[in-house]
């Protein structure tokens with residue numbers, strides 16, 4: 001256990017370190033990670049790696065807050081404390097009930113299955129064009145040319161961002177989410193500049209939505225009220241930032257890591273022959289990729305988890321990616337099985353903060369893989385995959401491939 005440092009991002013530079021979590025689940029399922037020179041705030045934190053413990057904590061938001069706890073000034077769902085009143089308590093995903101539940105209720109109709117059925121055909125057509133363009137290039141980057149495009153187009157559509165601006169947003173989001181040139185909790189000139197540009201863009205867009213509301217989620221947020229008062233400007237702004245990041249980064253990583261798993265485990269030909277496995281394959285890709293590896297909570301009171309005493313104010317991290325490989329919940333968990341059923345994975349979390357865009361992400365994945373199966377005979381990696389150096393997003397930065405079209 002001595003040499004485990006989950007704040008050393010180099011540990012994550014070649015993908016999620018499942019070998020480390022196999023050991024934790026077996027020997028120390030509720031483990032207090034001691035502070036290391038890299039640990040944000042110089043503070044240790046609890047690491048929950050087993051499925052059952054993660055579910056218990058995620059299902060008890062009164063004890064395990066997404067906002068803050070104990071004597072802390074800040075909090076949130078990252079390892080590093082984010083300031084209260086700026087991120088913690090303002091971002092939907094870093095807010096506790098009752099405001100969180102009311103805020104969320106405003107947004108759910110925009111991403112409900114009934115609404116999504118209306119845009120599914122549009123997403124399918126977009127996916128076909130994206131795949132056709134990539135096939136035309138033949139040698140391309142599966143991440144940027146294929147996996148990133150549909151999630152980005154979809155979130156732009158959902159929010160009411162002009163499609164021509166979507167790549168600017170993506171590059172800002174990439175810079176703020178990347179840890180290529182920094183460590184946890186640090187900012188650089190690049191990240192500060194990207195965050196400022198994104199903020200200015202969001203402010204301007206929200207001003208326009210207030211003046212000329214349209215049928216999109218940002219217009220809805222700009223005009224919505226909770227208890228007779230509008231959402232604060234900061235809440236609206238942070239919602240914009242959250243949805244751009246949450247809506248694009250995670251889904252593209254699940255598509256890219258999903259494709260990689262299909263190739264590495266010989267499942268692509270199986271799916272080509274029998275598409276009836278597509279729905280279970282999407283679930284297995286979500287479990288396998290677990291593109292959001294963890295979220296943090298803060299204990300609001302002294303409590304115990306699986307017999308371990310946890311104090312009010314302690315940071316508690318819930319490792320969805322490890323729970324998704326827990327041998328107590330999934331038979332043969334390190335086997336990639338596109339027919340796996342049941343597959344109660346936690347890739348979208350659990351409880352009141354369950355992913356708001358889960359149904360949208362599932363549709364995006366389904367239509368992208370349908371279009372790939374229609375248009376692509378073989379996918380061959382032409383250079384090593386470049387993974388994201390982050391413990392907050394498991395994903396890919398570049399995945400060079402050669403695509404051969406279907407005859």
Ligand code: HEM
Nearest residue numbers: 092093246247250251254292295348349353355356357361
């Ligand atoms: C494969 C793709 C995705 C994955 C793996 C994923 C994962 C997650 C996870 C694990 C959570 C729970 C966070 C927590 O409990 O602290 C979450 C929440 C959330 N996700 Fe996703 N997500 C995906 C796609 C999306 C998309 C497409 C959108 C929006 C368009 C989205 C928007 C959100 C929002 C707004 C929340 C916060 C919900 C709340 O706090 O009530 N996500 N997501």
